[in-house]
Amino acid sequence: MRFIATADWQLGMTARFLDGQARPRFLQARLDAVRRIGELAGDRGAQFVVVCGDVFESNQLDRAIISRAFEVLRGFPVPVHLLPGNHDPLDAASLYDSATFAARTPEAVRVLREPGVCEVAPGVQLVAAPWFSKRPGQDLVARACAGLEPTPAGTIRIVAGHGAVSSLDPDAADPAAIDDAALRGLLDAGIAHVAVLGDRHSTTQVDPRIWYPGTPEVTDRAETDPGNVLVIDVDPATGDVTVEPVRVGRWAFTVVEQTLNAAEDVAALERRLAAIGAKERTAVWLRLSGTLTMADNARLERLLEEDRELFARLDLWERYRDLAVLPDGHDFADLHLGGFADQAVDELAGMAGAAAESDTDAESAQGALRLLYRLAGAAGGRS
């Protein structure tokens, strides 16, 4: 029995960090990824798709987002089961209870509203753990599984939940964390064959039978392996589980780190940016450090200005901006650090100027001066 597990579609996510022109493309890209999931389900003979929470970015969405999502889901060849997560919980303002949702729900769409077992195909059950508020205050997966007898022979059972597992949760005291040790125990006891979870946007194997599919299209630069769904096979005879991550995402969020101390470093950055493919679907955060002359900095500014029009985003990551610009004709004498430091600057300037360019002492002296300049806060007029 084959199905597709996915999660965290975050439809309607606005991505303010992208350039204005890129935002509508990104919104569309999330829907395109969903369309590819439907195609994949058809191509691979999956019986259904389960989306483990955060299908929508929030309960307060433009109606057009729901209509456009439905237009895509209407093309799905198999049922698609939507689990409400922390972004789209079944609370009083739930999008799943809105008039728009109710009026136009496509044939293929089923909302997993009830915690516990739900028959999705002959001999196939989901154990759903939907969210009813943003702060459930308890392990919803444990609650959904409570009191279940072992899976009857000939039946396949899949747990579908949302939230951080305790072994990967930085907030160990979070009462809503999913106790993955206990969940493993339930799988060992035959309560279910496999568990699929939303919330973590990077594809993650917690255990060979406990997985986060991750988001099918990247949402944040911190994600390590986004853009996948899972094609999962459960052997009805043996209960063996096989999981295959399949890429459906097309966008990339990238951090580019470069130290810039000379013209050739700017040229190297230029080559690195040129080598990135599909720039219109790539957002780049630059972490630049070093010290440039006015002329080299002007070259850098030109490069960024030109490339900015190609990328979905290309900008300095302000938190990691550590780039200084030397005024023209700067001889370091105006650092005015005082006392021994001034004396050290004089000595370094002498060393840097005296020897040939290839001389490693001169290079280290220049490096030390650039560092001093940067540390002294004389960074191109910024204070």
Ligand SMILES: [Mn+2]
């Ligand atoms: Mn999410």
